[in-house]
Amino acid sequence: MDFSPLAILLSLLFTALLSFAARRLLLSSGWSRRRLPPGPPPLPIIGNLHLLGHLPHRSLRSLSAQYGPIMSLRLGLVPAVVVSSPEAAGLFLGTHDAIFASRPRIPEAELDFYTTKGLVFTEYGPYWRSVRKLCTTHLLSAARVRSFEGMRREEVGSLVASLRESAAAHEAVDLSAQVERAMEDMACRMILGRSTDGEHDLKGIIQENARVAGVFNLADYVPFLRPLDLQGSSRQFKAVRRSVDKLLEKIIDDHVQDTAHYDSEHQQDFIDILLSMMNQPIDPREEKYIIDRTNIKAIILDMISGSFETASTSIDWAFSELMRNPQTMAHLQEELETIVGLTRMVEESDLPKLNYLDMVVKESMRLHPVVPLLVPRESMEDAVINECFIPKKSRIIVNIWAIGRDPSVWSENTEKFVPERFVDNGIDVKGHHFELLPFGSGRRGCPGIQLGLLQVKLVLAQLAHCFKWELPKDMAPSDIDMSERFGLSVPRANHLLAVPTYRLLV
Numbered sequence: 001m002d003f004s005p006l007a008i009l010l011s012l013l014f015t016a017l018l019s020f021a022a023r024r025l026l027l028s029s030g031w032s033r034r035r036l037p038p039g040p041p042p043l044p045i046i047g048n049l050h051l052l053g054h055l056p057h058r059s060l061r062s063l064s065a066q067y068g069p070i071m072s073l074r075l076g077l078v079p080a081v082v083v084s085s086p087e088a089a090g091l092f093l094g095t096h097d098a099i100f101a102s103r104p105r106i107p108e109a110e111l112d113f114y115t116t117k118g119l120v121f122t123e124y125g126p127y128w129r130s131v132r133k134l135c136t137t138h139l140l141s142a143a144r145v146r147s148f149e150g151m152r153r154e155e156v157g158s159l160v161a162s163l164r165e166s167a168a169a170h171e172a173v174d175l176s177a178q179v180e181r182a183m184e185d186m187a188c189r190m191i192l193g194r195s196t197d198g199e200h201d202l203k204g205i206i207q208e209n210a211r212v213a214g215v216f217n218l219a220d221y222v223p224f225l226r227p228l229d230l231q232g233s234s235r236q237f238k239a240v241r242r243s244v245d246k247l248l249e250k251i252i253d254d255h256v257q258d259t260a261h262y263d264s265e266h267q268q269d270f271i272d273i274l275l276s277m278m279n280q281p282i283d284p285r286e287e288k289y290i291i292d293r294t295n296i297k298a299i300i301l302d303m304i305s306g307s308f309e310t311a312s313t314s315i316d317w318a319f320s321e322l323m324r325n326p327q328t329m330a331h332l333q334e335e336l337e338t339i340v341g342l343t344r345m346v347e348e349s350d351l352p353k354l355n356y357l358d359m360v361v362k363e364s365m366r367l368h369p370v371v372p373l374l375v376p377r378e379s380m381e382d383a384v385i386n387e388c389f390i391p392k393k394s395r396i397i398v399n400i401w402a403i404g405r406d407p408s409v410w411s412e413n414t415e416k417f418v419p420e421r422f423v424d425n426g427i428d429v430k431g432h433h434f435e436l437l438p439f440g441s442g443r444r445g446c447p448g449i450q451l452g453l454l455q456v457k458l459v460l461a462q463l464a465h466c467f468k469w470e471l472p473k474d475m476a477p478s479d480i481d482m483s484e485r486f487g488l489s490v491p492r493a494n495h496l497l498a499v500p501t502y503r504l505l506v
């Protein structure tokens with residue numbers, strides 16, 4: 001046989017030509033374009049809904065282990081694709097982000113301007129682009145986030161003061177509830193300019209809105225069931241939205257009346273900022289969309305939904321891991337003692353110097369991303385990814401929980417809380433490293449990332465710095481229940497209780 005370089009070259013060329021021709025033939029016959037990604041066989045009507053279980057991120061990881069990192073499902077009558085590896089996430093959220101940047105439209109949304117005129121659930125297009133730009137430029141910019149530093153200091157100060165009282169009495173505190181309250185107060189003051197309302201149960205209404213939005217509604221997947229409203233979801237959704245609307249109308253009216261009395265010291269909240277832009281184009285380059293009251297209400301509700309549970313849930317998980325890993329807590333407290341010292345509380349200006357804190361937060365977000373399946377996306381056109389056909393209007397679910405626990409990415413100790421894995425590896429949470437995506441990535445990535453990260457780090461650092469923490473009633477760290485509850489976000493199923501002892505010298 002002739003193994004001369006020329007013969008090898010010719011045979012390589014011939015093979016390449018042959019496979020190119022075969023590929024063209026398959027593509028033109030439509031066979032490859034129609035081949036969906038592998039996935040479990042669907043049942044009539046419900047498709048694969050029965051496989052989701054009560055913690056879908058976990059069930060989907062098991063299924064992906066069998067069918068691969070780009071897996072096809074049918075959720076009721078809706079085609080879906082589940083993405084479960086960094087490479088696949090890079091294809092859907094990076095390379096082909098423009099195709100997958102829309103959100104599925106739920107039919108209620110057609111009646112509800114809150115869903116079509118906001119940001120989170122609004123379809124991709126010029127309106128969404130304008131609103132997104134408005135939010136990133138005017139509400140969530142670095143300068144705006146900084147402008148609320150004083151308010152955050154007050155709220156964190158109140159949290160610490162309340163914990164000091166429990167510390168003096170050597171009482172166990174419901175840390176989950178305390179943190180949740182503090183974060184809700186921060187969000188309400190920043191967005192609405194107040195954390196309570198004399199007339200309405202402000203936080204109760206917002207919490208109910210989040211609860212109803214997180215409820216699984218079969219009719220979202222089997223649309224012909226919608227008119228029957230078997231679960232009563234549609235009725236509940238409309239009732240909650242009426243309460244939200246009444247509340248926001250009143251708060252906006254109060255702002256309009258108060259504007260005349262503002263002095264130069266007045267801290268503008270998000271409603272003030274949006275009211276000052278009323279009747280102007282949302283984006284000066286897209287004059288078609290003018291800001292009116294419905295836009296303001298929809299944007300405000302999305303800012304609240306985006307910030308309400310996310311930061312507190314992230315803190316809750318990170319703190320639970322610190323309680324389960326006393327050496328890590330000790331290491332973090334050592335860093336705080338060195339950089340901040342025991343004679344004062346942590347300031348926001350300290351945060352960039354706290355490298356170990358940064359690793360603790362990343363590691364916690366790797367193991368416990370609060371939105372484990374991101375917010376679902378929808379494909380805007382037919383696409384072929386890795387030779388698989390993804391039909392237009394497929395729901396795209398990115399399982400960042402599975403990616404964060406993939407041993408082929410994070411090594412065998414993937415289930416363990418080891419912040420040190422981030423030493424010198426350059427991975428951050430900003431959406432460029434597809435192995436760690438707690439804030440998503442691409443066009444629909446979280447616009448509140450800067451604020452969210454700041455809040456999480458500030459509160460976590462303050463809790464670890466100001467107090468020594470023990471578990472109640474001789475509980476061992478390994479006894480801490482880490483069960484999850486699935487909804488719009490995934491918080492702890494049960495609250496974390498702990499006993500603080502004040503440790504600062506002031």
Ligand code: HEM
Binds near residue numbers: 307310376452
């Ligand atoms: C620790 C805190 C937070 C976490 C972990 C978080 C996480 C996320 C995630 C995973 C998404 C979906 C991204 C995607 O689909 O690719 C998202 C979207 C979003 N987040 Fe956040 N978020 C946080 C804080 C905030 C804050 C403070 C705000 C605003 C005040 C906010 C506003 C939004 C909005 C408006 C969207 C929808 C963006 C769009 O569809 O264009 N988030 N967030």
